[in-house]
Amino acid sequence: MGELIGYMRVSKADGSQVLDLQKDALLHAGVGDQMIYEDFASGKKDDRSGLDACVKALRPGDTLVVWKLDRLGRDLRHLVTTVDDLSKRGVGFRVLSGQMPIDTSSAQGKLMFGIFASLAEFERELIRERTIAGLASARARGRVGGRKATMTSAKIRLAQASMGKPETVVADLCKELGISRQTLYRHVGPDGVLREDGKKALGVL
Template identity: 45%
Template structure:
């Protein structure tokens, strides 16, 4: 019945002291530390922590967002812990899945977050459909007309202008010029 901590920061410049102090104060015997973005699929320290945990142990984090990449991912991790008989505590949210009330609170938060995500997706789809009905399409605006693209090609073929100078002439990036010139320009 061990309390095992997991602390994560997104960059090397961020400081873990606040998280590790809170985890040690919560009685964590071992703390796994990660320097990785939460959106990354591979988080070795989290994988090590999950492997280390045994039935009856509790995984402790300072906040739920330290643990999951998304609500769906967080729910998968929590469900996996529950199946193995491992509890989950999030100190700042007061969540403790080792108690019936804590499990209820966690599942309510997860359901609300998932509902909110679904609403955002639905509103986005509705907005895109309304825009399409008005003849608008997604994506960025066209930066160079066919005439400007031909002029850029002519300047490039003269071999007297650099791609940077051509880009500055048309007020676009070098990448835009390269896209309009095609693969032969990058050689």
């Protein structure tokens, strides 16, 4: 049986009281005091070093526990992607309170997890379709030839969605994006994970 690992986040607007509520709820749910990761958001920059460390610590069979769903995601896209990644890694997920309590050990929780995975796939396909349509439109306007364009955010997202899929042919993907294989691999790994250049281009710390 895996570990219960907790994550909590508080902002200036929340105040320390919310942090106490989160910690009490996590401890009551069985999360060990040493297994709780936390972040303190301030101003416009929402630093998530605690979440990054938490996600790295999770192993297959573990369960990530949060107080409310809004503690985990920066926005809906980030939330969907994070939950989908957990599911693929064999990590469980529990939301203790709020309008949408989730526990993947239950049938309802597994259903919710499946919905998140479907939403993530839907988002990836939308990005892929929009990028391909944008590239086709640019070619139709004569924006072809000359120096190869650098990787844009849209191209990186398309590469992320495509890489790692068994049906993806890297040579065809590079041709579609108008980049070299070397440029592709500087930004995105074979499994679709962002590399250093890709993180910099997207502003991901």
